[in-house]
Amino acid sequence: MLNNPRKSREDILDLAVPLFAKSGFDGVSIRNVASQIELTPAALYYHFKDKEALYFETVKHAFETKTSAAKDLIDNGDEVFANLEKFINWFVTTLNRDNDFQKLLQWVLLDSNPKRMQSLVKDVFSDLFLTTRKLAESFSPRYDPQMLSISIIGLVLCHFQSEEGRKFLPGRKAIHDKPQVISAHIIKLLKNGLAPAC
Amino acid sequence: MLNNPRKSREDILDLAVPLFAKSGFDGVSIRNVASQIELTPAALYYHFKDKEALYFETVKHAFETKTSAAKDLIDNGDEVFANLEKFINWFVTTLNRDNDFQKLLQWVLLDSNPKRMQSLVKDVFSDLFLTTRKLAESFSPRYDPQMLSISIIGLVLCHFQSEEGRKFLPGRKAIHDKPQVISAHIIKLLKNGLAPAC
DNA sequence: GTCTATACCATGATAGAC
DNA sequence: GTCTATCATGGTATAGAC
Secondary structure, X not given: OOXXXXXXXXXXXXHHHHHHHHHHHHHOOHHHHHHHHOOOHHHHHXXXXXXXXXXXXXXXXXXXXXXHHHHOOOOOOOOHHHHHHHHHXXXXXXXXXXXXXXXXXXXXXXXXXXXXXXXXXXXXXXXXXXXXXXXXXXXXXXXXXXXXXXXXXXXXXXXXXXXXXXXXXXXXXXXXXXXXXXXXXXXXXXXXXXXXXX | OOOOOOOOHHHHHHHHHHHHHHHHHHHOOXXXXXXXXXXXXXXXXXXXXXXXXXXXXXXXXXXXXXXXXHHOOOOOOOOHHXXXXXXXXXXXXXXXXOHHHHHHHHHHHHOOOHHHHHHHHHHHHHHHHHHHHHHHHHHOOOOOHHHHHHHHHHHHHHHHHOHHHHOOOOOXXXXXXXXXXXXXXXXXXXXXXXXXXX
């Protein structure tokens, strides 16, 4: 292993993101990360206290740039369905562009360590949730804002969460992976539901 | 470790299910499983070729009893919304009763090993998907059946997937975890959407 | 800030006795 | 069918030289 040009914390995190996104906390070793970065494990421990800290910072880093953009999206002056469409389009586009972001979100929600999940949810997921909740409140009291937030996030997320698995199911078509198609499907379903127009 | 009464394959799988459900393939060791079953690792290897085989059989076992019940649920003679309600109620009830089932489904979809994911999706998930697809076809051509299936499954799943994480978010209420409430919310949303009734 | 070297423990898996 | 014993490998983490 050679004496590499010094890596910044950010360089390390950038390279750790896809690893943890693919295999989660337990599926990635310090040695894996170190070799990806072209550093030794010992050098990694100079930058991060332990594996938990590295993982936490990695997830936080991957979320940081994303969810801040969503905040400014919902405009209280706008019509409610305009806000809904803006949000769905933004969320679908974001998940489509950055597969790691979507994967890490799943790992957070599946985390087998409750303490780790708690800090990640609070630190990393609550921004996105609160933005969705603000949107969902437009449909109160007809819908419970909390439940509607979960439904909206889940409805978007599932199309990406299932992307790899769907490849092995019958009836697959390429258009099901296209962000514009996914976006349109979700907006139509959320707006009108399944009942025939009256 | 004592000479225990002989365990059958099924006894082992029953006890392995909650372990893999909590921590996934990488988060569970052969020793973890062995000690839970009160056997030695060597005894486990008598029953299963390797860890992959144990995991595969465990997930398959957890799904077996569940998804077969769904098949008989959708009655072509029935009105479409009656079938939809029956399905949602069944799925919500099933996920609520058996948390392991829901967790394992998530692990399958997040699996970092494509070959393992493929066999699990084909062998274990396709039944549930095809049942949902049959239901979704009632709403064709207004909705693409493939995409609608994913949306329906995702809409139900997300309320359970987020159950632990939601505890750490503001606005939490106990009713959001109740199966009847979740069921009613989803059915209402799927039927009517967010647009005001006309 | 990165290296070499290493401590120490957990892992998947097997051989062979009973 | 289960045990004890063992192996090779890989895991997290640290000490100390440069």
